[in-house]
Amino acid sequence: MRVASVLESISAGIRCFASHAGRAGEVVGSVDKKHTISGVINVPQRILMGPGPANAHPRILAAQALPLLGHMHPPFLAIMDEIKSGLKYTFQTDSPYTLMVSGTGHAGMEACISNLVEPGDKVVVGNAGIWGERVVEMSKRFRGEVTDLKVPAGQTVPYELLKQTLEQQKPALLFLCQGESSTGTHQNLTGLGELCKKTGALLLVDTVCSLGGVPMFADAWGVDAIYSGSQKCLSAPPGGAPLFLSPRAMEKIQRRKTPPATYNLDLNLIGDYWGWFGKRSYHHTGMVSTCYAMREALALVNEEGLESMWSRHKELHHRLWDGLHSMGLKSFIEKDEDRLITVNTIKVPEGIDWAALIKNAMDEYNVEIAGGLGPSAGKVWRVGIMGYNARPANIELVLTAFKDGLKKQGWKKF
Incomplete structure (x- = not known):
């Protein structure tokens, strides 16, 4: 068989295989590159004072x-x-x-x-x-x-x-x-x-x-x-x-x-x-x-040491509530002995937009304050005092964000 005939037969075979490839389960087509990602990931730095995750050490x-x-x-x-x-x-x-x-x-x-x-x-x-x-x-x-x-x-x-x-x-x-x-x-x-x-x-x-x-x-x-x-x-x-x-x-x-x-x-x-x-x-x-x-x-x-960790969390819990009480805010938990130190729930006062305060805290102070969850949804703000985030500077930042957010909504009980 001449070389030209051999090449023609091979070419015909390839065309035939391509036309039947889909039937054999082969993928036929071109790669769509429109949805690929590239470059280095960009993650904003935020202070996570909600119920978790908290910032890692x-x-x-x-x-x-x-x-x-x-x-x-x-x-x-x-x-x-x-x-x-x-x-x-x-x-x-x-x-x-x-x-x-x-x-x-x-x-x-x-x-x-x-x-x-x-x-x-x-x-x-x-x-x-x-x-x-x-x-x-x-x-x-x-x-x-x-x-x-x-x-x-x-x-x-x-x-x-x-x-x-x-x-x-x-x-x-x-x-x-x-x-x-x-x-x-x-x-x-x-x-x-x-x-x-x-x-x-x-x-x-x-x-x-x-x-x-x-x-x-x-x-x-x-x-x-x-x-x-x-x-x-x-x-x-x-x-x-x-x-x-x-x-x-x-x-x-x-x-x-x-x-x-x-x-x-x-x-x-x-x-x-x-x-x-x-x-x-x-x-x-x-x-x-x-x-x-x-x-x-x-x-x-x-x-x-565990005892020091427990004391640190408790001290900052009291520091947070000293500041919140000075603004006229109250705990969602009536009995002191039932209050959790690490995730604090604050009653949303009547007439205050809880979501607007959270948004202002993130936009103006880059700090996360969370809303309620499950049975507390729409009723409370939640502030976490946990681990690496249990530091005086973070408590002061949260209090500043609360004060600013409440002022912008006309809260008078300072």
Whole structure:
């Protein structure tokens, strides 16, 4: 066959292939470049004084820029061990069952519920806001029989109501939120660990916006499970959920009749990856840079000391309210003992546009003040005093933003 004929045959074959490529699942077409991105990311610098995330400590941000390690490399496993140790101090526990779940506080919540609740288990939920509501929903999804102890927004769940309910129902689990960020309440946990032991329940506590900012004594208070978040009082970026289990809680998980209805959040498997059982098995790719950040966050907690951290948050909480009261503003929480230090809820006065004040604070002062959430939506402003942001200069900036925003709306009660 002549060369020209050969080339003609090849060309015809290529045309034929192209015309049928779509039928074979091949992509035919040209690249649309109109929607590509380029250049260096541009992120504004803002002071985040809402309910979270708070601004991260510079040392913690710098840790995330360190070189990546493999998630099963010995140097990385050593960092995971440091995190476990730091969490034992932060939770105030001797339990070996501490780790950080890959994901935000919601992942910690779901890990606890999916592992501690078996189908048919009775679950009592102290529901003081949006996080109680979500635990009610999540417990139902994992087929728990839920008793919803819902209280009005701005109140905590009374001890006597909890005592009566636990003694009557003998549930498998009691849930309470120590710091309810949607309403600004602080749930007193005194005596509840002992009550749970007497009635056969496990005590699960949400500390997403409270851990590091207010006292927590997991062992002394008889708490059985805790989840938290990295992005609030611990001053790290979002993405990690510190978690604690007591030996009682671990026994419950290991005695389950059926495995948890989640593989990704199965704490037997995650715990094995974190070395809970004397060995290490691959479960998922650990969040390498996020773990660097958490290691630094916990080192900072240790270096300052928990008592000093708690005192710092409390002092600045009082400083904020001294300024707010001088403007004629009031707390959404009536009882002083129920007020959360780390997320403060301020009543929006009649005739004041809450959203306009928030916008003015951002536009004029580059500071975030948040509105309400869930049952407090449209009723309050929320100011966070958490971690790295718990500093006098930030409190003064927030007060200046409030004063200016109120003046612009004709507020006279200064």
